[in-house]
Amino acid sequence: MEIGQVIQSKFRNSKHKAVVNLRYTANCLGNIQNSYMAKFDLSMPQFNILRILRGAQDVISVNAVKSRMVEKSPNTTRLMDKLIDKGLMERVRCESDRRVVYVSITEAGLNALKQIDEDDQSKLDFAGNLTETEAEALSDLLDKLRG
Amino acid sequence: MEIGQVIQSKFRNSKHKAVVNLRYTANCLGNIQNSYMAKFDLSMPQFNILRILRGAQDVISVNAVKSRMVEKSPNTTRLMDKLIDKGLMERVRCESDRRVVYVSITEAGLNALKQIDEDDQSKLDFAGNLTETEAEALSDLLDKLRG
DNA sequence: CAAAATTAATTACCGTGGTAATATTTACAA
DNA sequence: TTGTAAATATTACCACGGTAATTAATTTTG
Secondary structure (H helix, E strand, O other): OOHHHHOOOOOOOHHHHHHHHHHHHHHHHHHHHHHHHHOOOOOHHHHHHHHHHHHHOOOEEHHHHHHOOOOOOOHHHHHHHHHHHOOOEEEEEOOOOOOOEEEEEOHHHHHHHHHHHOOOOOOOOOOOOOOHHHHHHHHHHHHHHHO | OOHHHHOOOOOOOHHHHHHHHHHHHHHHHHHHHHHHHHOOOOOHHHHHHHHHHHHHOOOEEHHHHHHOOOOOOOHHHHHHHHHHHOOOEEEEEOOOOOOOEEEEEOHHHHHHHHHHHOOOOOOOOOOOOOOHHHHHHHHHHHHHHHO
16 A cells, blocks of 8 residues: 555655655564564564574674664663573673673574574565565665665 | 664575665664654654644544554554643544544644744655655655555 | 773663553444 | 444553663773
């Protein structure tokens, strides 16, 4: 459905329309992703953290995880709290620099990821109606928008 | 900055990249908008509700407001609670259908909007680095993405 | 070397958003 | 008509996200 119909409004200009459309579409994607992840008892940001940890191959500082995330807020700590409660990751104090906390994924965490790997993840990067070329064009426009 | 640099990662394909980029960009825009609105002691969704109410010219049901918003959740009620606390809008029970609650903007609400009108709103639909044509193309891609 | 600035992580307090359940009222239908 | 379904708004409970303040440790610098 075209965005103007969705919110039953008109727009001042194409930029205004694009900005509203952007937020609406991001919201839709977020909802699709979260509802998909729900059956694994994970939220999307939690899943992201686990993937980052697996990708790191080794222990990694909280800061390093944060730098790979879309949101750079203290949320990372809180999300990790929940993952640790679930036994999917763990913290280790760094001895050489005692400000730093290292984190790593546990066996249970790897298993959880494996389970998702084996599932159909097409909903996670759902942009199904775009071709690869269009997806590339979209990314370029977004990069340019942010400046 | 290009999205791959922002989150220091590579992507499986262009679709994956576009989806991550989309959420990241929407997030950036939201932050810009909220920080702009902060000086008026309003959040962006609160501001949206006030604009919808002003645009309605008359009392309007909560449902009608909801249908013009990006998020269709019970949040509308909660946002309205806050606006009413601030004296910017009010509720009136509909007498013909007692399930319905009408809402309308107050004088104070109109004044608040007027104050914002007179300010430089360029941050609100910040997509400054896009041309109108590009903004149009972006909207089209987003519409197609959602299907 | 000691005080100040910086860095890493966390916490507190605020905000929004989502699903599900609820109360109330109305419409429908056997 | 009467019981059931549907619609409207709200509430409860959960989640994430942001800014600012805090704690602890390290680095810088005067």
